[in-house]
Amino acid sequence: MSLKQFLSFKLSQKLSPQQIQLMKLIQLPTQAFEQRLSQELEENPALDTGKETEENEDNIDDFDNSEDDYDDNETIDADDINIDEYLSDDEIPEYRTQANNYSADDEDKSIPFAAGTSFTQHLTNQLNTFRLSEEEEEIAYFLVGSVDESGYIRRSLSDITDDLAFTQNVFTTEEEIEKVLQIVHQLDPGGVGARNLQECLSIQLHRKEQSPNVELATTIIDKAFEQFTKKHYKKLLQKFSITEDQLKDAIEEIERLNPKPGGSYAGNNKIVEHIVPDFAIKIVDGELELTLNGRNAPELHVSREYNNMLKGYKDTKEKSKAQKDAVMFIKQKLDAAKWFIEAVRQRQQTLFVTMSSIMHYQKAFFLSGDERKLRPMILKDIADEIEMDVSTISRVANSKYVDTPYGTKLIKVFFSESMTNDQGEEVSTREIKKILEIVIEEENKKKPLTDEALSKILKEKGYPIARRTVAKYREQLDLPVARLRKKI
Structure with a gap:
């Protein structure tokens, strides 16, 4: 068997680091983009925000043409820079891995988080107002700890009995647990500690001021819950010998109850998410006007200080090895800054062109707000119109919002079969x-x-x-x- 060498030609698609960076930026909504921008500003000292003169770009161009200042055997070229290292998925810039940038004496500037009273602690604080024996107290604390975020205890008493014996070394009976559970049911908000929806509603009704409507509602929940949930109203009328008006009043009492008492606790530290629209559409003189959220169009430029460093290096007659290493690092950061600025500019353009095409495609809807006027539209329709890839349109539409005269809407809802x-x-x-x-x-x-x-x-x-x-x-x-x- 002999070895042979031969040439073969084939087409293969390979994305450059700049293209990958652009795709990542396009799919980010406004808030995530701001976080990514802040991260890039922190990691790349050559990138700066605000207005700046055009001397920056001129200085960079001068440096690009100053490679003759090096020895013949030591020239700096952009091709010699390993771009992948600071455009990789881990987003760790090269300069962080080459030097110790932080002193051991630096203050830890982590931001503290405000911690409120949890739902469980809120219930525990109420238990302290009851007179309980040592065993009842342990059972009560365990029951409160078993309450989920909706306010229910979704475990059987037999399971709770076993857990108390194995984990708390408390040997008791289901009857004793049932007795303590009735105390838990007295805690606020009303209905907390219930084992199912029927018990939750019943607890709340028994705690209300009694009236004919409340008494009838309590009877329906306690004795005819299945017929009520299935809305067999005729059976309820016959069973309790009541009129439709009486039944209607009782149902209104039940509808005022809270099926998830845990959700009404104002002290629970749930993260509230606010939607920031990426676009805004207004009707001006009968025509649609599209604007891109200004937070998507930051003013970025290359840092003047870094350009002055390069200029100073250029004017230096004798160049040491340390200076050459430093200027190598500076040029890497300048290249990364220019690529990021260009990626942000292309992101703005792509977002605006895509949304503009969607707006004109669905013009009848945006002018009237009537969803019945939405035209059938798929990703390919927009991609063909603006001559972009379907994946790009998907990235724009997937997580972006637009502020319209009829409310803030997710862009992908305008697409339909x-x-x-x-x-x-x-x-x-x-x-x-x-x-x-x-x-x-x-x-x-x-x-x-x-x-x-x-x-x-x-x-x-x-x-x-x-x-x-x-x-x-x-x-x-x-x-x-x-x-x-x-x-x-």
């Missing part, structure tokens, strides 16, 4: 869902429409869709079946 109506026209599935939602809102709640009846109504309106499709759209709209939409 199409179907053909009885006139052969292509219509958006969003339009059909909106019509379905309107039909359900206008139905007689005493006799709500079944999916089969909804399908017939939509066919009469020119949208021939099957019952199963109606059920799918109804579930996507988070609307219950006809039986659960029934009202007195």
Whole structure:
């Protein structure tokens, strides 16, 4: 067997570090982009914000042409710089790995977080107001610790009995735990410590000031909970020998209760997420006007100090090895800064062009706010119009929001599949869902429409869709079946 050498040609797609950096920036929403920008400003000292003269770029160009100042055997070229090291996924710049940039005496500037009283601690503090024996106290603390964030204890008493014996060395009975549980049920908010929804509602009703409506509501929850949840109102009327008005008043009392008492605790430290729109669309003189959030367009430039360092090195006649190493580092940072500034500029352009195309494609909706005027639109429609890749459009639409005269909306909601109506026209599935939602809102709640009846109504309106499709759209709209939409 002999070895042979031969040449072969093949096409392969390879993304440059700049392209990878641009794709990462495009998919970031405004808040994440600001964090990424702050991170880059911290990691790259050659990058700066604010207005600056154009001398920066001139100085960089002068340096690029000053490579003759080096010895013949020691020239600095951008090709010799390992760009991957400071554009890699770990985002750790090279200068951090080459030198000890922080002193051991530096102050730890970590930001402290405010810690409020937890829901469990809130309940524990209330237990301290009761007179309990040592064993009852341990059981009560254990029960409070078993309450989830919704305010329920979702474990059986037998499991709690076993856990107390194995983990707390407390040997007790289910009857004793039941007795202590009644004390837990007295804690605020009302309904906390319940084992199921029925018990939760019952606790709240028993704590309310008694009236005929409250008494009837309590009886319904305690003795006919299954019929109530299934909305078998005729059975309730017959069982308790009451009128429709009495039943209606009792149901209104039940609807005022809180099915998740834990969620009403104001002291729970839940993170509140605020949506920052990436775009804003306004109607000016009957025409649409698109603006990009100013926080997406920061003013970036190369640091003047770093350019002065390069200029000083250029004017130096004798250049030491340490100076050459320093200028190598500076040029790396300057290149990275220029690439990042260009990536931010391309990000702004890509976002604006993409959203502008979407706005004009859905012009009828943005002018009226009527979702029935949304046109069928897929990613490829926009990609073909602005001559970009589908993946780029997906990155723009996936996590960006636009502020419209009709509220702040996620961009991807404007994309929808199409179907053909009885006139052969292509219509958006969003339009059909909106019509379905309107039909359900206008139905007689005493006799709500079944999916089969909804399908017939939509066919009469020119949208021939099957019952199963109606059920799918109804579930996507988070609307219950006809039986659960029934009202007195």
